[in-house]
Amino acid sequence: MKKKIHKVKEDKKQKKKTKNFNPPTRxxxxxxxxxxxxxxxxxxxxxxxxxxxxxxEFIEDTGLCTEGLYRVSGNKTDQDNIQKQFDQDHNISxxxxxxxxxxxxxxxxxxxxxxxxxxxxxxxxxxxxxxxxIPDKTERxxxxxxxxxxxxxxxxxxxxxxxxxxxxxSQQNKINLMTxxxxxxxxxxxxxxxxxxxxxxxxTTKIHQSVVETFIQxxxxxxxxxxxxxxxxxxxxxxxxxxxxxxxxxxxxxxxPPLQPxxxxxxxxxxxxxxx
Numbered sequence: 001m002k003k004k005i006h007k008v009k010e011d012k013k014q015k016k017k018t019k020n021f022n023p024p025t026r027x028x029x030x031x032x033x034x035x036x037x038x039x040x041x042x043x044x045x046x047x048x049x050x051x052x053x054x055x056x057e058f059i060e061d062t063g064l065c066t067e068g069l070y071r072v073s074g075n076k077t078d079q080d081n082i083q084k085q086f087d088q089d090h091n092i093s094x095x096x097x098x099x100x101x102x103x104x105x106x107x108x109x110x111x112x113x114x115x116x117x118x119x120x121x122x123x124x125x126x127x128x129x130x131x132x133x134i135p136d137k138t139e140r141x142x143x144x145x146x147x148x149x150x151x152x153x154x155x156x157x158x159x160x161x162x163x164x165x166x167x168x169x170s171q172q173n174k175i176n177l178m179t180x181x182x183x184x185x186x187x188x189x190x191x192x193x194x195x196x197x198x199x200x201x202x203x204t205t206k207i208h209q210s211v212v213e214t215f216i217q218x219x220x221x222x223x224x225x226x227x228x229x230x231x232x233x234x235x236x237x238x239x240x241x242x243x244x245x246x247x248x249x250x251x252x253x254x255x256x257p258p259l260q261p262x263x264x265x266x267x268x269x270x271x272x273x274x275x276x
Contacts, residue, residue: 074102118190120191164219180213194208
């Protein structure tokens with residue numbers, strides 16, 4: 001009997017070890033909001049945490065086209081002040097605080113990083129990674145869609161809200177340069193919070209990222225009964241813009257050959273006449 005009790009205690013300790021590998025909080029102050037379980041921050045009437053809602057609305061109203069949105073780090077002091085001010089007054093207006101879009105974006109990411117558990121539940125990570133390996137695109141997307149339905153209702157609502165927002169950001173990628181690929185690189189560690197200390201994890205980082213990228217790209221399919229979107233390579237357009245600037249000065253050097261005879265012949269005819 002003692003052996004069994006001892007074994008149960010060991011199992012509990014092991015579970016705690018495997019689950020408790022979240023990074024320490026970045027906050028240096030006590031909060032009754034940030035770092036709290038997601039379920040404590042929402043209601044049936046308001047399924048999205050107020051802070052998340054305020055940040056997303058601010059970003060979409062004032063800086064959706066900001067270059068490097070979510071990639072360029074905002075001032076950490078400003079990020080902390082945004083959260084501290086919200087702690088003191090949930091009705092605070094971010095516009096009145098005169099903070100940058102990047103600072104608000106950083107504060108939003110910090111909110112998810114401070115949650116006791118990641119928005120994408122650990123329990124579903126293995127299923128998501130396996131589904132992401134399915135070769136057939138349609139089959140893969142339907143498999144991922146079924147897994148998303150297993151999210152806790154609270155997580156599902158917030159995840160849909162965040163992914164929809166990131167999809168809107170990606171739609172402005174020609175201006176903000178933040179494609180679904182770029183956004184997934186910035187966001188997947190925050191949404192999934194894997195154990196970076198595990199060696200075997202290093203071989204699956206790209207798959208983790210591709211899962212979040214797919215959710216962003218196929219947002220309408222996953223959450224709004226939309227059709228599967230045929231993805232055009234959105235990474236290609238930005239690079240040509242630089243080469244284009246380099247090529248433009250060379251155009252006169254490349255184009256004149258066929259045009260020169262037309263320009264030179266009249267000159268050759270008029271020069272002799274000018275001399276005579």
